[in-house]
Amino acid sequence: MLQAYWYITKMKLLTNLTYRFEVFTAVATNLILTLASVFLWQTAYKGGSGAVETLTLQDVTTYTILSITLSTIFVCGVQDTIYYKIREGQIVTDFYRPIPLLACYLADDIGDMLSSLMNKALPLIMFASIFFGIPWPASFQSFLLFLPSCLLSYAILWLLSALVGLIAFWVMELGNMGMVKDSIVRVLSGSIVPLWFFPDSVQTVSKFLPFQYTYQTPLGIYIGNTNAGDALTAMSVQAAWIVILFLFLAAGWARTKKKTLIQGG
Amino acid sequence: MVSSIKHYVSVASCFARLAVQRQLEYPLFLFSWLLMIPIQYFSGIWMLKIIVDRFQPLNGWDFPQLTFLYGLGLISHGIFVVFFINTWSIDHMVINGGFDRLLLRPMNVFFQLIASYVNFIGLIDCIPGIIIFIYGCEIAGFEWSLVNIGKLILVLIGGILIRAAMFTGLGAIAFWTKRNGSMVSFALTMLERATMYPLSMYPYFLQALFTFVIPIGFISFYPAAEFLGTDNGGLELPLSFALWTPVAGLVCFLLASVIFRYGMKNYESAGS
Amino acid sequence: MEAVIEVKDLVKEYIIVKKESGLRGSLKSLLFPKKTKFNGVNGISFSIAPGEIVGYIGPNGAGKSTTIKMLTGILHPTAGSIKVCGISPQADRKAVVRKLGVVFGQRTQLYWDLRLGESFELLRRIYQIDKAAYEENLAVLTEVLKLHDFMNTPVRQLSLGQRMRGDIAAAMLHSPSVLFLDEPTIGLDADAKHAIRNFIKEINRTRKVTVILTTHDLDDVELLCSRIIVVNNGKIVEDGPIDSIIHKLTPHRMLVVELQEPCDDLSTPNATVIKQEGLKIWYQFEKDLVSAPELIAALSQKLPIQDISVKEPNVEDAIREVYKTTATV
Numbered sequence: 001m002l003q004a005y006w007y008i009t010k011m012k013l014l015t016n017l018t019y020r021f022e023v024f025t026a027v028a029t030n031l032i033l034t035l036a037s038v039f040l041w042q043t044a045y046k047g048g049s050g051a052v053e054t055l056t057l058q059d060v061t062t063y064t065i066l067s068i069t070l071s072t073i074f075v076c077g078v079q080d081t082i083y084y085k086i087r088e089g090q091i092v093t094d095f096y097r098p099i100p101l102l103a104c105y106l107a108d109d110i111g112d113m114l115s116s117l118m119n120k121a122l123p124l125i126m127f128a129s130i131f132f133g134i135p136w137p138a139s140f141q142s143f144l145l146f147l148p149s150c151l152l153s154y155a156i157l158w159l160l161s162a163l164v165g166l167i168a169f170w171v172m173e174l175g176n177m178g179m180v181k182d183s184i185v186r187v188l189s190g191s192i193v194p195l196w197f198f199p200d201s202v203q204t205v206s207k208f209l210p211f212q213y214t215y216q217t218p219l220g221i222y223i224g225n226t227n228a229g230d231a232l233t234a235m236s237v238q239a240a241w242i243v244i245l246f247l248f249l250a251a252g253w254a255r256t257k258k259k260t261l262i263q264g265g
Numbered sequence: 266m267v268s269s270i271k272h273y274v275s276v277a278s279c280f281a282r283l284a285v286q287r288q289l290e291y292p293l294f295l296f297s298w299l300l301m302i303p304i305q306y307f308s309g310i311w312m313l314k315i316i317v318d319r320f321q322p323l324n325g326w327d328f329p330q331l332t333f334l335y336g337l338g339l340i341s342h343g344i345f346v347v348f349f350i351n352t353w354s355i356d357h358m359v360i361n362g363g364f365d366r367l368l369l370r371p372m373n374v375f376f377q378l379i380a381s382y383v384n385f386i387g388l389i390d391c392i393p394g395i396i397i398f399i400y401g402c403e404i405a406g407f408e409w410s411l412v413n414i415g416k417l418i419l420v421l422i423g424g425i426l427i428r429a430a431m432f433t434g435l436g437a438i439a440f441w442t443k444r445n446g447s448m449v450s451f452a453l454t455m456l457e458r459a460t461m462y463p464l465s466m467y468p469y470f471l472q473a474l475f476t477f478v479i480p481i482g483f484i485s486f487y488p489a490a491e492f493l494g495t496d497n498g499g500l501e502l503p504l505s506f507a508l509w510t511p512v513a514g515l516v517c518f519l520l521a522s523v524i525f526r527y528g529m530k531n532y533e534s535a536g537s
Numbered sequence: 538m539e540a541v542i543e544v545k546d547l548v549k550e551y552i553i554v555k556k557e558s559g560l561r562g563s564l565k566s567l568l569f570p571k572k573t574k575f576n577g578v579n580g581i582s583f584s585i586a587p588g589e590i591v592g593y594i595g596p597n598g599a600g601k602s603t604t605i606k607m608l609t610g611i612l613h614p615t616a617g618s619i620k621v622c623g624i625s626p627q628a629d630r631k632a633v634v635r636k637l638g639v640v641f642g643q644r645t646q647l648y649w650d651l652r653l654g655e656s657f658e659l660l661r662r663i664y665q666i667d668k669a670a671y672e673e674n675l676a677v678l679t680e681v682l683k684l685h686d687f688m689n690t691p692v693r694q695l696s697l698g699q700r701m702r703g704d705i706a707a708a709m710l711h712s713p714s715v716l717f718l719d720e721p722t723i724g725l726d727a728d729a730k731h732a733i734r735n736f737i738k739e740i741n742r743t744r745k746v747t748v749i750l751t752t753h754d755l756d757d758v759e760l761l762c763s764r765i766i767v768v769n770n771g772k773i774v775e776d777g778p779i780d781s782i783i784h785k786l787t788p789h790r791m792l793v794v795e796l797q798e799p800c801d802d803l804s805t806p807n808a809t810v811i812k813q814e815g816l817k818i819w820y821q822f823e824k825d826l827v828s829a830p831e832l833i834a835a836l837s838q839k840l841p842i843q844d845i846s847v848k849e850p851n852v853e854d855a856i857r858e859v860y861k862t863t864a865t866v
Contacts, residue, residue: 283651283655283656287651369609369611370634371664532611534612
């Protein structure tokens, strides 16, 4: 069984590696984004401004580079996959396949993730290091805590995407709501500006939403803004969100499947 | 000449009518765009406000001025997206043989490419653009005199031509590489960062690049600095940017259409 | 008579990037792509007179579409010259395409979400057809292609056959003098094929439209074309009237004999038994060596014959023969 998923993952990895040109431009796009964002921070911190902040310019620079790098790795094709499958009416035939669909989509995305790690994330980190120095973690310990936190982040993002993909099943005519979700995540995850800079009221609300646990949590651990104890707490919040989202997805998926098979599409 | 212009206008208006009709076939589809685009841009300007409030004006650009710049850049992007969105699909058309049909018709191919799709949905980009710009004008103290309005129109036209030229030139690369380069998102990112944020934040090398090689700075940054009297990083030109932006736009546009025309000779209609 | 289409030594060269398999291969072609040149069309010459219906046929990848695309000005040839109605499509594309109608069977030029009439109106403006002439022409096309029923239906709801008729009408609106049809009957049912073939014959007869047809459906060729040009591997391998090509390529005839009772010795000089099913026997003979009556006479003396029939070879046999003998070296 696992072999089948690994095969999907590997095929995705291989096909992605053959597209040379797309990879170059993707790296260039992300590099531009990184440069522009870091220059913006440098301007904001210019002339000793921000000296009172808990985050130094170096912290924010590292945060920004890593945030954009993570965004290239966290591939959630699942929302588009489900959307298009529903639109083309293909989902019905897929339901009759012997292996769980969602697991296939996940395997597919993991393949994308592995290839992105090699041909998008690594080059981006390398080029960014040339401009701004290597974005080292605060300590070896924070790096070790950063890795599992990233995996949890990805799980949250992926589950969110799958859930949003399911919306298409009920209101297909409204277009791809994944885009809407993405634009919300970009802001509220702290991927562009860390939420610590936001007004207090926003920060309070945000604590009760899943978004900040996708980018800000692992990145905060990496730059040492979150200490080891808080990091473990944050990761358990991440885990809690995963459980909640998973339950939602399982319920939604079961209902979708039932409705689809009854209607026959 | 007159009859030729009449011919092109008659075809363009028919194309436009059909394009709008096609998009209105699925009106609800607009809903996700109607949510996504305002969220994206309003949050963008909100991020700027958070940074400026917390730190300091960006190289002398305070929040009202940043809002003016952001709005101006976004409006010019929005209008561009309405009229020139087909320049984004040049590479796809090269790879899928999409120019075949255009080549079989007795009209200019580039004209057909542009005219064949008036992107009604692009108006959605204009909504946050106009709101942010008008708000920016209000708080930055922009004077709505006839001269200023005239200048604004000239700047917008020039800026749109620069954008069109950029995407045409980038898309035309596919005539030689035969690859889908996904250059569009690259160029979009670059344009957004260089037209909606002060160019003077970037190192001199990039400022020079975006002024003299790829004149993105003319789209909104230099004109906005002139309108508001803010620091533009040291570029001094005689007369007004209301003159230089359209000039830069025309030069780029002509250059891009020459590249396109050369590329067309290399076109290999793919597929069967 | 002056030729409508005149092609001399046409060559089109392509560059192919070879992709290698496996992870290693992917990485390798990522960094160092391998490029090779090859001639998709390799020295083709022919000329077509006004009013001809020419079948341009060949296996997949033979260079058919590439040739058509050069004739219509879509592609620029690497070498050689093309004249359509006396003009080179590469020198003056706009002048040439005004005289051409082109239908790609697998790619519609109609707007998917709109009614047929709306695509037509666009074409009327593009080709600057004056209103009166347009109405008249459209009336004729609507009549012959029976477009009434679906003129106001969105194209996406049309059947393939209806869509193809719509596409052909769209290509004929500006009254072209040459019509290129690329696989016009692909995937259509018998009725739709029949309607389209009739239309082609009709416009050829009444409007003297020259038709160039590429197809894999040899019934199209047999029913429509006065002449066929067969290409393979970028070269013309046969060019001439259908009958003479069949004659030349398939010297064999088949005689099918049904016996009253089984016989042991079936042999006869000048013919060989190639198949036997119960009392039915298939003889193959070469028509240059022996005529059918002679063979029948010889056999009837020897065998108790119940029934007898002679089978003529058809285009399909001839074409298969050509493809076989000119297959890639």
